[in-house]
Amino acid sequence: MEEDLTTDLSILQSHLDGMINRVQHNSNALRRFQAFERRLLNLNSLSEMIVHILEDGKAFFDLDVISLCLVDKENELSEYLIQDGFDIKTTKQLTLLKDRHQLKTLFGFAVKPYIGAYHPKCSEFFSYTDRKPISVALIPLIRRGKYLGSLNFGSFQQERFIDTMATDFIEHMISVVSICLENNLNFEMMRRTSLIDTLTGVNNRRFLEQRLGEEIDRCQRSGEPLSCLFLDIDYFKSINDTHGHQAGDYVLKQVSGSVKNLLRNNDVLARYGGEEFVALLSNLDESKLIAIAERIRCTVEALNMVFDGKPIQVTISIGAASYSAPKHILSSAADIAMRLIESADAALYQAKHNGRNRIENNGFIIDRTSIDSAASY
Numbered sequence: 253m254e255e256d257l258t259t260d261l262s263i264l265q266s267h268l269d270g271m272i273n274r275v276q277h278n279s280n281a282l283r284r285f286q287a288f289e290r291r292l293l294n295l296n297s298l299s300e301m302i303v304h305i306l307e308d309g310k311a312f313f314d315l316d317v318i319s320l321c322l323v324d325k326e327n328e329l330s331e332y333l334i335q336d337g338f339d340i341k342t343t344k345q346l347t348l349l350k351d352r353h354q355l356k357t358l359f360g361f362a363v364k365p366y367i368g369a370y371h372p373k374c375s376e377f378f379s380y381t382d383r384k385p386i387s388v389a390l391i392p393l394i395r396r397g398k399y400l401g402s403l404n405f406g407s408f409q410q411e412r413f414i415d416t417m418a419t420d421f422i423e424h425m426i427s428v429v430s431i432c433l434e435n436n437l438n439f440e441m442m443r444r445t446s447l448i449d450t451l452t453g454v455n456n457r458r459f460l461e462q463r464l465g466e467e468i469d470r471c472q473r474s475g476e477p478l479s480c481l482f483l484d485i486d487y488f489k490s491i492n493d494t495h496g497h498q499a500g501d502y503v504l505k506q507v508s509g510s511v512k513n514l515l516r517n518n519d520v521l522a523r524y525g526g527e528e529f530v531a532l533l534s535n536l537d538e539s540k541l542i543a544i545a546e547r548i549r550c551t552v553e554a555l556n557m558v559f560d561g562k563p564i565q566v567t568i569s570i571g572a573a574s575y576s577a578p579k580h581i582l583s584s585a586a587d588i589a590m591r592l593i594e595s596a597d598a599a600l601y602q603a604k605h606n607g608r609n610r611i612e613n614n615g616f617i618i619d620r621t622s623i624d625s626a627a628s629y
């Protein structure tokens with residue numbers, strides 16, 4: 253009798269221990285998730301969010317593999333990320349899908365997370381890793397009935413993700429990550445539209461002013477030169493006068509589009525006003541800068557545009573100027589930005605004055621403040 257009681261007690265104790273362990277495990281998981289969630293809610297760019305999910309998410313949830321897949325139908329996401337300096341190519345855990353079809357077939361209409369054994373259907377989500385997970389939790393990210401992507405967890409242990417597992421935790425995460433993702437996408441879209449020229453689709457002057465300051469800072473840190481091209485379509489008024497304002501708009505779009513195609517992804521092209529554009533190019537010596545400017549000039553000259561059945565041809569004049577940070581930097585970024593633009597504009601004025609359809613280069617602007625103070629050292 254006493255023995256039976258002792259056995260019962262020890263069984264009870266082990267049940268209790270098991271329950272305490274489970275409660276402890278769940279409360280740890282909850283705490284980890286709350287910390288993850290708090291950080292996620294405080295991020296304000298898409299690239300920061302992706303890095304947080306992939307890097308911190310792996311550690312927070314103690315995963316062997318993690319991947320994120322996002323729908324990027326119109327290449328908008330890639331553009332936002334590239335503009336943010338995010339390296340899509342080397343971030344192998346990120347997959348950008350051209351359509352939602354793959355997610356629809358994977359999750360079906362039930363739109364529930366898939367929790368269980370690794371299935372070849374989800375191989376693309378884990379294609380970046382040689383060792384495939386044994387159990388997975390594939391979490392669809394959905395807002396307003398539309399697939400935004402999926403967050404994919406993998407473990408090398410079979411028992412980590414099993415289909416009988418409670419999913420309320422994961423369902424909560426679907427909502428939080430999806431809302432954050434949607435917010436960030438909306439924010440990026442707003443940021444982008446407020447910095448884009450609606451007619452030509454290139455950046456506007458506001459964006460140029462923001463980026464110029466950042467580029468000067470970067471150039472002062474790295475020691476790499478920064479160059480500015482001021483571009484102006486020749487006799488543009490006569491295009492409007494001869495062919496009409498719509499033809500003028502068409503020319504602006506064609507010219508800016510072809511100039512943009514000649515620049516690198518990281519270069520900036522902005523519409524400065526009317527028929528004037530400014531390009532910022534980094535880390536070029538003067539001969540390369542002039543070669544690029546010459547390529548732009550020739551490409552515009554060779555554009556065979558047709559509007560309303562009538563051929564239109566234009567030429568472009570270009571003024572160039574560059575900045576290279578001196579040893580002792582004393583001028584403010586705003587001052588340098590102003591002088592760089594002024595110098596390129598003065599070169600453009602010369603190009604117009606010297607006959608148009610040509611390039612004039614004003615060379616490197618001089619940081620007068622630093623010369624003065626270097627002399628007084």
Ligand SMILES: Nc1nc2c(ncn2[C@@H]2O[C@H](COP(=O)(O)OP(=O)(O)OP(=O)(O)O)[C@@H](O)[C@H]2O)c(=O)[nH]1
Nearest residue numbers: 484485486487488489490492497498500501526527
């Ligand atoms: N179609 C169109 N025309 C514009 C736009 N913005 C400015 N313009 C026109 O661009 C023309 C610029 O003319 P000007 O500043 O005299 O310059 P230009 O005729 O190109 O002569 P140069 O620059 O000296 O070669 C003006 O007629 C403006 O009305 C626009 O968004 N669309």
